[in-house]
Amino acid sequence: MKALRLAAVAAITAGLILFRAPGASAAHGGLGPVQALREWYKLALALVRHTPTYSPPVASRSLAYLGVTAFEVVASGDSDLRSLAGQLKGLQPLPPRQLGRPYDETLVLDAALASLTQNLFSNTGPTGQRALAAEDAKMRAEISADLSADVVARSEAYGRAIAEHIWTWSREDGGATIENMGFPQHYELKKGAAHWVPTSLILQQQTPLLPDWGKNRTFAMPDGAACPLAPAPEYSEDRSSEFYKQALEVYQTRQALTPEQRDIAKFWADDAMLSVTPPGHWISIALQSLAKENAGVARTVDVLARVGIAVSDGFVGCWNAKFQYEQLRPVTYIRRFIDPKWEPLLITPPFPELPSGHATQTGAAATVMTQLFGEDFAFTDETDRSDGLPPRSFPSFWAAANEAAISRLYGGIHFRAASELGLEQGRCIGAYVNALKTKK
């Protein structure tokens, strides 16, 4: 993470040069809007990891709202940007600024992100609450130090108004309330050998995670069913069937796993509560990419909003398909028909298999990132360095996406079809995000 922090410093400099929104007032000790944004994202990603409710779908949703909030704050003070109101499902026009009155753009952004982050992570533990309060106090003190009282009051009020608008909008999307960490107390499993059965010895996980998530309101795509899967191999126990062959591939891959495949599986594991999760991983890639090009605030919020929307819609679309098929996991099939003592490398997630959530949201994110940064944008991903996972370098976002998708096969938790079809579903979802207009 040290490298990430250093990169952030470079990005801050760029932000100070490039961002001069109308009505901006005094500088504040060198802290510009990009740095404020990065500070809040850094904390948000930490809270994603350390808030038990934050399974990957939940994380993706919050990261989307955070991105939209940041974008709308900046767009409200930048005449070149176009609001997403009217483009995103259910988002009404944001509150207007007071005409002719000065605002401090960094403070508006800080107030908005502080407010929304506190709401989104209201269920984090005492350490998270302590961190939120400390971050808020530190940022506010630093940013407002040289500002007049009326600018502080006006800027903070406006930032909070934007956040409140987004927060109110978010309450009706179907994903606002998470009970029992996302596991329903009762759920009737689909019957039949082809369908998912619990794979965990954790009693809480005997029902699948968030079975209704695919019904949530989407951001950019029409609804959760807008990007259906292409046909997958039909369930079969016949040894000559494609389904059996794909199961055998998972088994044989695990048995002969190379060190490189093992590293790849662990690099993209992104376990809930032990990492920033898959959507957080792509937000991290976005932040690293933005730092690499010293992006200004307008560019930064555009990218963060789009990637957030992409991964969030990715999870809605993926979950919609998952609970259409409710397909069993490789560990279940392999133990039934190939090797009763088989163990996958990764812990099998507690929900149906097809398609791979990581693959779908990765496909959506890669589609968006490629549109924003180009097809040959090489980068080095240091997201999990502090967890002892060495950085990995990629020649393009799709190279990373393909690796992330196949990592689930290496990890033994998905069949090939789930990874490949997930990526394709993600392409479809990402295209809806790319169609959003953020510039006038």
Add this chain to the structure above:
Amino acid sequence: MRTFLTASLRAGVAVLALARPAPAQETIADPKAVAIPRFADETASAGIDSVYKGEWQYMVGGGVAAFDCAGSGFPSLFFTGGEAKGKFYRNVSARGGAIRFQQETSGLEQPNVIGAYPIDIDGDGVTDLVLLRVGGNVLMRGLGGCKFARANELWGFEGGDSWSTAFAATWERGAHWPTLAIGNYVDRREEIAPWGTCTDNWLFRPAMVGGAPQRKFAPPDPLKPSFCSLSMLFSDWNKSGAPSLRVANDREYYEGGQEQLWRIEPGRTPALYSEGEGWKYLRIWGMGIASYDLKGDGYPAYFVTSMSDNKLQTLEAIPPNGGPRPSFKDVAYPIGLTAHRPYAGGDLRPSTAWHAQFEDFNNDGRVDLFVTKGNVTAMPDFAQKDPNDLLLQTPDGKFQEAGEAAGIATFDNARGAVIADFNLSGQLDIVVSNRNARARFWRNLGVNSGHWVEFDLRQPGANRDAIGAWLELRAGGKVQRREITIGGGHASGQLGWRHFGLGEMTEAEVRVVCRTASPTNGAGWRVTMLMFLNVTSRPCCGRRSERSGNASTREPPPKSSREALFKGLNWRARKGSNLQPSVSKTDTLSS
């Protein structure tokens, strides 16, 4: 069973036993019938009014210690107070009578204490205490008469300046001074980004000067990596004679961390068991450890508390000739020990578990499990009304919840606990320390109780409480085994009587087993268990203190196979025996 040999005992092992007439058993309406004990909340009448207070830095901890500092056999109590000063309560109960405690000034009353473990560090026969603090830890030397004084300087102990949250102790082979492990939590001064700031755990070993052991501690060795430990336990998981250090870590704060098992061998640098050796990573909110031989195979199972599901770890495989790999599997779910959400109060959110302890609460001869519960602090994802669990073992080896029926289903914010027989009635009582609320004392009323027996192990010289020994009891063809340890639980420890339920049995055999890895015979094992008797020069689990050389000398012969070496002292528990040491019988178990 073979012929018994008669030997005289001195006060090496005191035995407390009583048989009750078997009552008509009240049972849960279930084919897995189990007798439900009954508890009465006697906190007020017992005179206990301790509160573990504090905000963020006191969200963990809240320990309580039970120990006999008066030589009466009755365990007294010390409660940590968090931001407030701790409180000491002398046990003034009458045997079998009402529970009475008397708060006294003991020297233990210090602020910022979150954990307390009794241990006789200097082998003088007077219990000392280790106080875990936010800030410098303190060793308190027992002066006798339930008075204590700081001994950090006397014993060369560096208290440090961390947020210390876990403790365990052992006597390494050949040592006359204990080895202490202290677990530390996050960097408490880091407000915005405390995650990933786990501070080093410490291992304090006996100081050596010119190759000669000293009666003090060397500067601590950091146990790197450390992952924010909330419980530690030295335990001989593989029957090697060299207990390893099991560490429960809180995944909330570490990065790249996991649960840990450290190989601690005399004279060697501690080393983590690796995946290559069979260790399987587990990442939980590790908060407390309890151990017991649940399967009757001679190996301990480990119950590790967490949030939501808790874990019960047993060895994946035990080769016929022993020497298992450190590969553990979680078997909590199939035997009903997940304790993952409240069973009463209507709150269906996941639980938060802290202290855990295996004991036999209904004296049916099957060990049960008690687990404290309580929200960390207003964490809305987890239950706010989260009663402590009393999980009774059923005849089929599974467990079922009986907290509500037993009368302990309250909704305090519990943390540490001790379970002991506070009025020497043969019934195990429960003491729980609560965060920002009054502690609870639940007296076991003895309803539905079977027969029982209790032991207090003593040996001359160092390691007077025989830490590291195994106490085995055979009754009705079934063997119960418990490892004598200091550590584990959540910030709470106890010394004193070791309790077994006997069910309908009126007789039992017992032996004390200590395994000591032989320095000269790698394939051999040396087993001594003669601490009951005044006939051995090799006390169990550690070397006789240089200061107390009144024991005779006799080396047990080396043997070549473990079972053949598994010699022990048998003792026949007799109906109606009391605190006085009684005539015992010795022989080798014919197991």
